[in-house]
Amino acid sequence: xxxxxxxxxxxxxxxxxxxxxxxxxxxxxxxxxxxxxxxxxxxxxxxxxxxxxxxxxxxxxxxxxxxxxxxxxxxxxxxxxxxxxxxxxxxxxxxxxxxxxxxxxxxxxxxxxxxxxxxxxxxxxxxxxxxxxxxxxxxxxxxxxxxxxxxxxxxxxxxxxxxxxxxxxxxxxxxxxxxxxxxxxxxxxxxxxxxxxxxxxxxxxxxxxxxxxxxxxxxxxxxxxxxxxxxxxxxxxxxxxxxxxxxxxxxxxxxxxxxxxxxxxxxxxxxxxxxxxxxxxxxxxxxxxxxxxxxxxxxxxxxxxxxxxxxxxxxxxxxxxxxxxxxxxxxx
Amino acid sequence: xxxxxxxxxxxxxxxxxxxxxxxxxxxxxxxxxxxxxxxxxxxxxxxxxxxxxxxxxxxxxxxxxxxxxxxxxxxxxxxxxxxxxxxxxxxxxxxxxxxxxxxxxxxxxxxxxxxxxxxxxxxxxxxxxxxxxxxxxxxxxxxxxxxxxxxxxxxxxxxxxxxxxxxxxxxxxxxxxxxxxxxxxxxxxxxxxxxxxxxxxxxxxxxxxxxxxxxxxxxxxxxxxxxxxxxxxxxxxxxxxxxxxxxxxxxxxxxxxxxxxxxxxxxxxxxxxxxxxxxxxxxxxxxxxxxxxxxxxxxxxxxxxxxxxxxxxxxxxxxxxxxxxxxxxxxx
Numbered sequence: 001x002x003x004x005x006x007x008x009x010x011x012x013x014x015x016x017x018x019x020x021x022x023x024x025x026x027x028x029x030x031x032x033x034x035x036x037x038x039x040x041x042x043x044x045x046x047x048x049x050x051x052x053x054x055x056x057x058x059x060x061x062x063x064x065x066x067x068x069x070x071x072x073x074x075x076x077x078x079x080x081x082x083x084x085x086x087x088x089x090x091x092x093x094x095x096x097x098x099x100x101x102x103x104x105x106x107x108x109x110x111x112x113x114x115x116x117x118x119x120x121x122x123x124x125x126x127x128x129x130x131x132x133x134x135x136x137x138x139x140x141x142x143x144x145x146x147x148x149x150x151x152x153x154x155x156x157x158x159x160x161x162x163x164x165x166x167x168x169x170x171x172x173x174x175x176x177x178x179x180x181x182x183x184x185x186x187x188x189x190x191x192x193x194x195x196x197x198x199x200x201x202x203x204x205x206x207x208x209x210x211x212x213x214x215x216x217x218x219x220x221x222x223x224x225x226x227x228x229x230x231x232x233x234x235x236x237x238x239x240x241x242x243x244x245x246x247x248x249x250x251x252x253x254x255x256x257x258x259x260x261x262x263x264x265x266x267x268x269x270x271x272x273x274x275x276x277x278x279x280x281x282x283x284x285x286x287x288x289x290x291x292x293x294x295x296x297x298x299x300x301x302x303x304x305x306x307x308x309x310x311x312x313x314x315x316x317x318x319x320x321x322x323x324x325x326x327x328x329x330x331x332x
Numbered sequence: 333x334x335x336x337x338x339x340x341x342x343x344x345x346x347x348x349x350x351x352x353x354x355x356x357x358x359x360x361x362x363x364x365x366x367x368x369x370x371x372x373x374x375x376x377x378x379x380x381x382x383x384x385x386x387x388x389x390x391x392x393x394x395x396x397x398x399x400x401x402x403x404x405x406x407x408x409x410x411x412x413x414x415x416x417x418x419x420x421x422x423x424x425x426x427x428x429x430x431x432x433x434x435x436x437x438x439x440x441x442x443x444x445x446x447x448x449x450x451x452x453x454x455x456x457x458x459x460x461x462x463x464x465x466x467x468x469x470x471x472x473x474x475x476x477x478x479x480x481x482x483x484x485x486x487x488x489x490x491x492x493x494x495x496x497x498x499x500x501x502x503x504x505x506x507x508x509x510x511x512x513x514x515x516x517x518x519x520x521x522x523x524x525x526x527x528x529x530x531x532x533x534x535x536x537x538x539x540x541x542x543x544x545x546x547x548x549x550x551x552x553x554x555x556x557x558x559x560x561x562x563x564x565x566x567x568x569x570x571x572x573x574x575x576x577x578x579x580x581x582x583x584x585x586x587x588x589x590x591x592x593x594x595x596x597x598x599x600x601x602x603x604x605x606x607x608x609x610x611x612x613x614x615x616x617x618x619x620x621x622x623x624x625x626x627x628x629x630x631x632x633x634x635x636x637x638x639x640x641x642x643x644x645x646x647x648x649x650x651x652x653x654x655x656x657x658x659x660x661x662x663x664x
Binding site (some may be wrong): 021049050052053054055056057058059068086087088091094095096098099313314316318 | 353381382384385386387388389390391400418419420423426427428430431645646648650
C-alpha cells in the first residue's frame with residue numbers, strides 16, 4: 001500500500017491507565033465483574049481509586065495501545081483522540097509521540113479531565129477495568145483529520161467509541177472517509193459488554209462498512225448470542241471478509257472467507273498482567289498485514305506482541321517490537 | 333519502643349517518579365552523570381521529558397519510599413512532606429496512604445506543582461535522575477507536625493532536604509524535637525553529589541544530632557573525601573554510634589561502635605531497575621531495628637527489601653514485604 005503515507009491510523013479513547021493489584025475478594029467487595037470494562041462517572045472513579053491500593057500510571061487506551069504497537073514494529077502510525085490540558089493529557093501525548101506515532105490533536109480546553117481507567121489486576125494476571133471517559137466524550141467530527149484518514153492504508157477503530165453519541169458520529173464519518181478513499185477499515189469489538197450494548201449496530205457495520213474484524217472469544221459469542229465459539233466463528237466467516245478471532249492461551253484463528261489460518265499462542269513463563277493483550281495482538285496483525293505479509297506471518301507477529309505485553313505491567317511495549325520480532329526470526 | 337505511637341516518621345521530598353528506559357548514548361547526549369541525581373528547573377525538566385521515551389508514573393521520593401517499605405513490613409509509619417493540589421499530588425497521597433502510611437499534610441495551594449523526578453534506566457538497571465523539586469521547596473516549619481515527631485520512635489530524614497533553605501530549617505527543628513523527646517534520629521546521605529554540596533554540615537550533624545547513618549559506598553567516600561571505603565568506614569565508626577553502609581552486590585556492613593556486622597546481598601536473577609534499592613534497604617533495617625530485632629536480622633530484612641525493589645520497575649514494593657519476609661523465614 002505504497003500510496004498511503006501512514007500504514008495505520010487509529011481512532012479511540014485517549015486514556016491513562018491507573019494499574020494496581022487486588023485480590024478476588026476486592027472485586028466482590030466493589031461489585032465488579034472480573035475481566036469486564038465498566039464505564040463510571042467522576043464520583044465513582046474517585047470512590048474506587050480511594051479504595052484501591054498503590055498504583056502505577058501508564059498510557060493506555062485500546063486502539064492507542066495498538067497504534068503504539070504498530071509504531072514499535074516500525075510501521076508509520078497515527079492516532080486520533082482527545083486529551084485535556086492536564087497532567088494526564090501531557091503524559092498520554094508524550095508517551096504516544098515518543099514511540100513515533102503521529103498525534104497532532106491539540107488538547108481540548110475546559111470541558112473535562114483526560115480520560116482514565118482504573119485497572120485492577122488479580123493474581124492470575126486478569127484485569128478488570130473501570131473507565132471514566134472524561135474528555136474522550138468530546139471526540140467530535142471536528143477532531144477528525146480527514147486528510148490523515150485518506151492518507152492511511154488502514155483505519156482502525158474501537159467499539160468503545162459507540163459508548164458516546166459524538167464519538168459514534170465521528171466513527172461513521174471516519175469509516176465513510178476511509179472507504180471513499182479506497183482504504184481498509186478494521187474494527188475491534190472492544191469487550192463483550194460493549195458488544196451487548198451495541199449489538200445491532202455492530203452487526204450492521206460488520207455486514208457493510210468493515211473489512212477486518214478483531215474479536216476475542218467472549219466478544220464474538222456475545223455478537224452472535226451463542227455459547228458456541230465454533231458457531232460464532234462460522235457466522236463471522238459469512239458476515240465479513242477477514243475475521244481475526246483470539247482465544248487467549250488457545251491461540252487465534254484468522255478466517256479469510258473459505259480459508260482458516262490457525263495461530264498458536266506464544267509460550268510464556270508467567271502472565272503478569274493481561275492488560276493490552278488483545279490490543280497488541282491487533283498491532284502485530286495490522287503491522288504485518290499493512291506490509292503485505294502473509295496472514296500466517298501477520299498472525300505470528302500478533303501472537304508475539306501479545307506475549308510481550310502480558311509479561312509486564314501496562315499495555316504499551318516495554319521493548320522495541322521490531323527488534324523483538326527480528327530476534328525471534330519472524331522478520332528480518 | 334512501646335511508648336511511641338509510630339515506629340518511624342519520615343521527612344522528605346514528596347515525589348512522583350517518571351521512569352523510562354534509555355541507552356548509554358542518551359545519557360551522553362543529555363550530558364547526564366550516570367547514577368547521579370541532578371536538580372533541574374521547570375524548563376529543563378520539560379525539555380528532558382520531551383526528549384525521553386515513553387514512561388511510567390509511580391510514586392517515589394527517597395524517604396517516602398523507605399516509609400512505604402516500613403508500612404509494607406507491618407510497621408506503624410508516618411510521612412511528612414508537601415504536595416500541590418494537582419494530579420501528581422493526588423497520586424502521591426493516594427499511594428502512600430494506601431500502603432498504610434499516615435500522611436495528613438493538606439496540599440499546598442498555588443505555589444508550584446508537585447515534585448517529580450525523571451528517572452532514566454539504562455540496560456544495566458542503573459538509574460540516573462533529574463528532579464524538579466516544585467512544591468517540595470515549601471517544606472517549611474509550619475508543615476511539621478511536632479506532636480507526630482515526638483510520638484515516633486525513630487525520625488528518618490533525607491540529605492536531599494539540605495538542598496532547600498526552608499527544608500533545611502525544618503530538618504533542624506525536627507531533629508531537635510525528636511532528640512528532646514528522647515527519640516532516635518536517622519539520616520540518609522541521599523547521594524554522593526548531595527554530600528558534596530553539604531559536606532561540612534552533614535559532618536557536624538553526624539557528630540552531634542544523628543544516631544543512625546545510612547550511606548552507600550560513594551556517599552561515605554564523598555563524606556570523608558577518600559577513595560578508600562575501608563578508611564571511610566573507620567571514620568564513620570569514630571563519628572557515629574550506628575553506621576549502616578551499603579555496597580550494592582557486595583552486601584552491606586553495620587558498624588555498631590566496636591562491632592561490625594556483615595550482611596550479604598540477597599541473590600537475584602536479574603536487576604531490572606535499581607531505583608529505590610537504598611531506600612528499601614533502609615526500610616528493612618528501620619523496621620527491624622524499631623521492633624527491637626538484632627542488627628543481623630534487621631540487616632537481612634534490609635537486604636531482602638532491596639532485592640525485591642530492584643526486581644521490578646519503581647521504588648515502591650510490588651508485594652507486601654511482611655509476607656515476603658515470612659516466606660523467607662526471616663520473621664514469623
